[in-house]
Amino acid sequence: MTITELRVPAAQVTGRSPWQLAWGRLRTDRVALASAIVIVVLVTLAVCAPLIAAWNGHGPDDQFRDTGITPEGLPVPPGGEFWFGTDRLGRDLFIRVLFGARVSLLVGVVATGMASIVGVVIGLLAGFYGGVVDVILSRLIDVVLSFPYLIFAIAAVSIVGPSLAATVFVIAFYSWAAIARIVRGQTLSIKEREYVEAARSLGASDGRIMFIDILPNLLAPVIVLVTLLIPAAIVFESTLSYLGLGITPPTPSWGNLLSEAQGFYRVAWWYLTLPALTLLLTTLAFNLLGDGIRDAIDPRTERIFSRRRKKK
Amino acid sequence: MFRRFIVRRVLLGVLVLWLVTLGTFCMFFVAPGDPARTLAGRQATEEQVALIRHDLGLDQPILVQYGSYMNRLIHGDLGQSYFNGESVGTLLAGDLPPTASLVLGGAVLWLAVGVSAGVLSATRARSLLDRTLTLVALGGVSMPTFVVGLLLLYLLFFQLTKAGWPIFPPDSYVPLTAGPWEWARHLILPWVTLATVQAAVYLRLTRGSMLDVLGDDYVRTARAKGVPERRVIYRHGLRAALTPVVTQLGVDIGTLIGGVVVTESVFGLGGIGQAVVQAFVSGDLPVIMGVVLIASGAVVVANLAVDIAYGLLDARVRLA
Numbered sequence: 001m002t003i004t005e006l007r008v009p010a011a012q013v014t015g016r017s018p019w020q021l022a023w024g025r026l027r028t029d030r031v032a033l034a035s036a037i038v039i040v041v042l043v044t045l046a047v048c049a050p051l052i053a054a055w056n057g058h059g060p061d062d063q064f065r066d067t068g069i070t071p072e073g074l075p076v077p078p079g080g081e082f083w084f085g086t087d088r089l090g091r092d093l094f095i096r097v098l099f100g101a102r103v104s105l106l107v108g109v110v111a112t113g114m115a116s117i118v119g120v121v122i123g124l125l126a127g128f129y130g131g132v133v134d135v136i137l138s139r140l141i142d143v144v145l146s147f148p149y150l151i152f153a154i155a156a157v158s159i160v161g162p163s164l165a166a167t168v169f170v171i172a173f174y175s176w177a178a179i180a181r182i183v184r185g186q187t188l189s190i191k192e193r194e195y196v197e198a199a200r201s202l203g204a205s206d207g208r209i210m211f212i213d214i215l216p217n218l219l220a221p222v223i224v225l226v227t228l229l230i231p232a233a234i235v236f237e238s239t240l241s242y243l244g245l246g247i248t249p250p251t252p253s254w255g256n257l258l259s260e261a262q263g264f265y266r267v268a269w270w271y272l273t274l275p276a277l278t279l280l281l282t283t284l285a286f287n288l289l290g291d292g293i294r295d296a297i298d299p300r301t302e303r304i305f306s307r308r309r310k311k312k
Numbered sequence: 313m314f315r316r317f318i319v320r321r322v323l324l325g326v327l328v329l330w331l332v333t334l335g336t337f338c339m340f341f342v343a344p345g346d347p348a349r350t351l352a353g354r355q356a357t358e359e360q361v362a363l364i365r366h367d368l369g370l371d372q373p374i375l376v377q378y379g380s381y382m383n384r385l386i387h388g389d390l391g392q393s394y395f396n397g398e399s400v401g402t403l404l405a406g407d408l409p410p411t412a413s414l415v416l417g418g419a420v421l422w423l424a425v426g427v428s429a430g431v432l433s434a435t436r437a438r439s440l441l442d443r444t445l446t447l448v449a450l451g452g453v454s455m456p457t458f459v460v461g462l463l464l465l466y467l468l469f470f471q472l473t474k475a476g477w478p479i480f481p482p483d484s485y486v487p488l489t490a491g492p493w494e495w496a497r498h499l500i501l502p503w504v505t506l507a508t509v510q511a512a513v514y515l516r517l518t519r520g521s522m523l524d525v526l527g528d529d530y531v532r533t534a535r536a537k538g539v540p541e542r543r544v545i546y547r548h549g550l551r552a553a554l555t556p557v558v559t560q561l562g563v564d565i566g567t568l569i570g571g572v573v574v575t576e577s578v579f580g581l582g583g584i585g586q587a588v589v590q591a592f593v594s595g596d597l598p599v600i601m602g603v604v605l606i607a608s609g610a611v612v613v614a615n616l617a618v619d620i621a622y623g624l625l626d627a628r629v630r631l632a
Contacts (some may be wrong), residue, residue: 147611151573235455242456258458265470
């Protein structure tokens with residue numbers, strides 16, 4: 001921070017918060033910006049899916065038996081009428097991918113949101129109180145992070161049955177531990193700072209110190225992690241749905257669209273590849289944006305790299 | 313010191329396993345459906361169902377049932393399948409060879425690719441090659457495993473076979489006893505599928521670890537005294553940088569032995585992972601819980617092995 005400010009002539013010096021500095025760095029990161037645009041476009045398309053369906057007259061469940069199926073009974077390739085071609089029942093694949101995006105993005109965001117609330121609270125408690133609380137919570141975090149999660153997900157879903165809510169809970173239960181571990185580590189160092197000491201001597205309660213004084217200072221790593229956990233949640237949803245453990249048809253999600261396409265890749269290349277590419281574009285955009293935000297918030301990573309390079 | 317460290321780890325592992333068994337036992341009670349009725353079949357009379365319930369001990373008090381459940385587990389009895397009455401242990405032992413072949417072969421592949429790409433990436437940090445490799449790795453973790461598998465099937469099985477080169481078979485597992493070449497040929501696509509996702513993780517891990525190590529003073533010393541750059545990178549750098557990679561490898565193999573659910577399902581290899589999916593579809597709870605127990609055991613053992621290896625390799629861990 002200080003180095004950047006020193007370079008600026010004295011007359012122009014204005015106070016800028018760390019967030020403003022981070023935004024300034026992010027704005028010049030073309031990859032991150034392009035990823036953000038891709039995400040905004042996808043979210044807009046997903047939100048507007050019913051409007052688009054009404055506009056071209058192809059509902060997500062409408063079967064076009066005369067135009068959407070070839071005389072041999074096979075799906076129709078992409079063209080002017082069906083942009084992504086049709087699926088095995090003659091439904092418009094483009095519209096179904098858009099409606100699938102609603103479910104997949106929603107699951108990704110809601111599950112990650114739930115996971116971050118739980119993860120932040122548990123991480124704060126473990127880091128702040130330390131001692132026995134920390135030992136128990138940290139072991140719990142280790143166990144959740146190290147276990148073969150898919151097997152546990154299968155066991156859990158076999159009891160409650162597959163549903164949208166079950167999918168969200170399974171993914172949230174898988175994601176919170178990563179957040180909790182980061183938050184715990186950060187809390188351990190932040191709670192030793194003088195301002196926390198000051199708050200305590202003023203008689204602030206534990207809850208106030210944790211959520212008002214400490215929490216804002218660990219938002220940066222949490223934001224980075226959340227951006228990286230959303231694509232992981234989308235991938236996880238599609239895997240669960242592919243195995244029949246997640247979102248069940250007729251509700252389209254990217255996972256069950258791809259699962260349906262499995263039997264058709266020999267006759268209809270678009271059926272598998274176009275939804276797969278949409279999913280890849282989405283998760284890649286989130287991952288690249290997450291990397292960009294990390295670089296913007298923590299410019300140290302950048303400088304370590306360039307210093308090492310010069311050393312060579 | 314080291315002994316106390318190991319004892320603590322073993323006790324923790326036992327505690328975790330006990331909690332898992334408690335979990336699986338409770339699962340049988342909250343699960344919908346009556347196992348005695350399922351086993352008896354549709355045409356069974358009430359007396360037959362009651363007899364089976366008595367045989368299974370399901371009419372006993374819950375603590376007695378828990379005692380006999382633990383007793384059976386300790387003697388290695390994982391229970392019987394609801395559907396053919398076969399022992400879950402025998403059932404899953406038959407599924408182990410495909411899973412082990414897949415995981416071990418895949419591990420060789422993802423280690424070779426991931427570590428060498430990671431070293432390349434780290435020694436040429438921020439170059440075009442580094443950026444490309446990082447992007448490819450990001451693509452690897454951005455793709456669901458089953459999509460990778462299906463795309464490989466489409467391109468390398470279907471398109472190649474259509475073009476007249478039936479090099480890769482579509483699916484199924486051929487035991488090693490049928491000849492190593494046939495065994496490997498049937499496993500190449502599953503290995504590549506598994507390795508694509510894993511190699512991406514190992515690339516990022518190796519790259520980060522290498523960058524850390526190459527910035528250390530002893531590397532500078534090695535360069536200063538004129539050690540050739542290749543030797544600095546491989547003998548001084550990589551050797552130290554591999555520690556976190558070895559840790560990750562141990563944990564990953566432990567996790568994956570419990571079921572490479574997706575890859576096995578895509579290629580129909582019939583391993584433990586596929587068994588648990590089939591058991592889910594048919595509602596065969598004892599098989600699912602058996603896999604949960606085996607998978608948990610494998611993870612606990614793998615973590616313990618990694619801890620011990622780590623303690624032996626690095627004195628700092630022992631004293632911490």
